[in-house]
Amino acid sequence: MSTIQPNNSKITVYVVSCWIFAAFGGLMFGYDIGISGGVSGMDDFLLKFFPNVYERKLHAKENNYCKYDDQLLQLFTSSLYLSALVSSFFASKACSALGRRPTIFMASLFFIAGAIISAASEHRWMLIVGRILFGVGVGFGNETVPLFLTEVAPIQLRGAVNIMFQLFVTIGIFIANLVNYATSNMHPNGWRVSLGLAAVPAFMLLIGCFVITDTPASLIERGKDEQGKAALKKVRGVDDVEVEFKEIVAACEQAKAVKHPFRNLLKSASIPPLVIAILLQVFQQFTGINAIMFYAPVLFQTMGFKSDGALLSAVITGLVNVGATFVSIYAVDKVGRRKLLLQACCQMLISQLAIGIILSVSLKETGTLDRTLAAVVVILVCTYVMSFAWSWGPLGWLIPSETFPMETRTAGFAFAVSTNMLFTSIIAQAFLTMLCKMQANIFFFFSGWIVVMGLFVVFLVPETKGVPIDGMVDVWKSHPVWKRCFKNE
Numbered sequence: 035m036s037t038i039q040p041n042n043s044k045i046t047v048y049v050v051s052c053w054i055f056a057a058f059g060g061l062m063f064g065y066d067i068g069i070s071g072g073v074s075g076m077d078d079f080l081l082k083f084f085p086n087v088y089e090r091k092l093h094a095k096e097n098n099y100c101k102y103d104d105q106l107l108q109l110f111t112s113s114l115y116l117s118a119l120v121s122s123f124f125a126s127k128a129c130s131a132l133g134r135r136p137t138i139f140m141a142s143l144f145f146i147a148g149a150i151i152s153a154a155s156e157h158r159w160m161l162i163v164g165r166i167l168f169g170v171g172v173g174f175g176n177e178t179v180p181l182f183l184t185e186v187a188p189i190q191l192r193g194a195v196n197i198m199f200q201l202f203v204t205i206g207i208f209i210a211n212l213v214n215y216a217t218s219n220m221h222p223n224g225w226r227v228s229l230g231l232a233a234v235p236a237f238m239l240l241i242g243c244f245v246i247t248d249t250p251a252s253l254i255e256r257g258k259d260e261q262g263k264a265a266l267k268k269v270r271g272v273d274d275v276e277v278e279f280k281e282i283v284a285a286c287e288q289a290k291a292v293k294h295p296f297r298n299l300l301k302s303a304s305i306p307p308l309v310i311a312i313l314l315q316v317f318q319q320f321t322g323i324n325a326i327m328f329y330a331p332v333l334f335q336t337m338g339f340k341s342d343g344a345l346l347s348a349v350i351t352g353l354v355n356v357g358a359t360f361v362s363i364y365a366v367d368k369v370g371r372r373k374l375l376l377q378a379c380c381q382m383l384i385s386q387l388a389i390g391i392i393l394s395v396s397l398k399e400t401g402t403l404d405r406t407l408a409a410v411v412v413i414l415v416c417t418y419v420m421s422f423a424w425s426w427g428p429l430g431w432l433i434p435s436e437t438f439p440m441e442t443r444t445a446g447f448a449f450a451v452s453t454n455m456l457f458t459s460i461i462a463q464a465f466l467t468m469l470c471k472m473q474a475n476i477f478f479f480f481s482g483w484i485v486v487m488g489l490f491v492v493f494l495v496p497e498t499k500g501v502p503i504d505g506m507v508d509v510w511k512s513h514p515v516w517k518r519c520f521k522n523e
Contacts, residue, residue, distance in 0.1 A: 042278070043188040044271035052186055052269060053195055055242025059138060059179035060199040061235035062145050063172050064206020068352065069228050070111045070462075072214025079225035083110075083158050100470035106158075108463045113162055115459030117169025118176065119452045125177035126448035130295075133252045134185070137178040139243040145171030145236035153230030164229070169455075171236065176431075177451045181443065184435040185249035186269045189502060193366035193432055200428035201359045206235060208352035215349055250279070251440065255286045285504045289441035296445045304442055306516040307506070310495060311434035311450040317487040318430035319457035321382055322480030323422045326351075326415060347412050354416045358423035370499040371429050372491060378425030379488035383481055385418035390477030397474065426487075430454070436498055437506050 043049075073079050080088040087104045128137045144167050152164030180199050187195035213231055217224030247269065253262035262282070266275045292298050299308050365374060389411055396407055431450075438446035468476050496509050496516070510516045 042270065042272055042274055046271040049186075049269055049271050052246045053183060053198055055239070055246050056138065056179050056182050056186075057198040057202040058235050058239040058242055059141060059175035060202030061206040061209075062141075062175055062232070062239060064203035064208075065210045065232055065235055066114065066168055066172065066206075067203070068207035068210025068348075069214065069232065070114075072211065072218070072348065073225045073228050074107060074110065076214075076218060076225050076228075078222040080107075082222075083155075083161060104466070105463075108466055110161060110165065112459040112462035113165040114169040114172060115455040115462060117166040118173035119169075119455035119459065121170040121173030122177045122448050122451040122455065125174040125451075126444045128174070129178055129181065129252075129444045130255070133248045133256065134178050134182045135243055135246060135248040135252075137174055138182065138239065138246075141171050141174035141178065142236045142240040142243065143171075144168075144174060146233045146240070147171075149230055149233035149236065152232070153226045155226075155229075168232070173451065173455065175239070176454070177444075177448055180431045180435040181447055182246075182249055184432075184503070185251045188270065189500070191367065192436060193371070193499065194363045196432045196435060197359065197363050197366060197428040199431055200423075201356070201363060204352070204355040204359045204423060204427070208349070208356050211349040211352040215346060251282050251286065254282050255289060255440065259283065281502075281504065285440040288439075292441040295442045298442050299445055299449070302519040303507070303510070304438075304446070305519050306510045306513070307434070307437040307442075308446055308449060310437065311446060312453045313490060313494075314426075314430045314433055315450050315454035316457050317483065317490065318426050318454065319461050320480065320483035321422055321426055321487070322386065322461075322477070322483075323419070323427065326419070347415075350412065351415055351419050355419050355423045355427075358420040359428060362424035362428045365424065366428070366432070367499060370497050371433060372495060372497050374425040375429060375491045375495065376488060378421040379484055379491070381421035382418050382426075383484045383488075385414045385421070386477045386481040386484065389414050389418070390474050390481065393474035393477065433495070433498060436501075436503055439504060439506065 077088060077091075080091065084104060084107050087107050090100075090104075125137055125141075128140065148164045148167030148169075148171055150164075151160055151167060155161040155164060180196055183196045183199055184192060210228070213228050217227045220227060247265045248261075250262045250266035250269065253259075253265055263275065263279050266279055266282070267273055270278070298304060362374065392407055392411055392414075396404075434447055434450040465476075468479070472479060494515060496513050498506070498509065501509055507520075511520050
């Protein structure tokens, strides 16, 4: 198996600025995740676009679990992810044909357009068009930014640098929760401010596109060897890059022989990274994380918190989310990927089961939780979010970005992104209805999936810490399950 060979590199101000500017793509995505749930619970927003939900919310003997169950309201959240799903395949083509940097530039423009239309919405169709444009921005950003970070990072820091994407996602969620808390009392246009401020991280990403270089691998892949070598010197901070340059050139020569990368994904040697990339995304959503993050304010209102208290509780969980992601940045290249994933499965399982038991015993269709139990639930949500934030959150993006060979990297990662968006949209569209129908049992539903995820890691996910991206084939060939895909080689 390939062992770690640290790149000849030096961390310079320019190198770090490349990482930070690119990671603003994560801030865009996180801000949108956080903003949707808060806006969905604002009375002014509901009154303008979803009056039926507003009436139900005001009803004297409302059903705690069903007051927000509305397919059109859920479509407000999920339409973005369906749009991102489709656009990620176009982003994959743009990534290969135009390069990583131009694709990131396009992501920021789409997102800014979405923010402007959303904030100016007077009709429901304008709101949905804004969401679709947000979705195209997310599709292009989420396809490109993790790849960019993986390709510019020195091997010994690859995990930590890639996790900056997820760190900025969590910061985006936290900022969105703060914004929602501040705008919830700005009547009647607080929701416009919340949605319009989405343009800020996109504008930072836009500025960053004039600072960052395209990745060496992307330039060399498109036949720009000299520019690729110059970019490699910039992102490594040293002039002696000959060994790594030759490795990238060799990988790109191999990639050029592949005319149809999407078709190549169906070959047996591509099955292990493809299966792992897709299932990581499916399981990432079936932890229930986005259900809790999208709808945290709504969820806490269901438990009996008043509107402000619900938003404040969401701010607390957002802060925990950010803090725990720093644990991942520190631990991922020391402890490894598998241990983080398995530890989190145990912690998330205990938290979800405990929340489910408390709600099923104590929260009926009407009435509220008493203050002590409500505080316990918030703490349990925090322990759950914490474990997700140092494991399945960042590693769901890191592992697919570091396991595909050059010839299928953008195509394979497009499947990872589109799978994530598909299952994110399914959860976003279905969660409030599931909460209404299943009530507290929804937490037992997600607990069952966490058990399946743990078994998946134990039997199918190899450790990728310290393995060169183009040396992954040796990992698959020595894996007890995946080596069967290479029997004919």
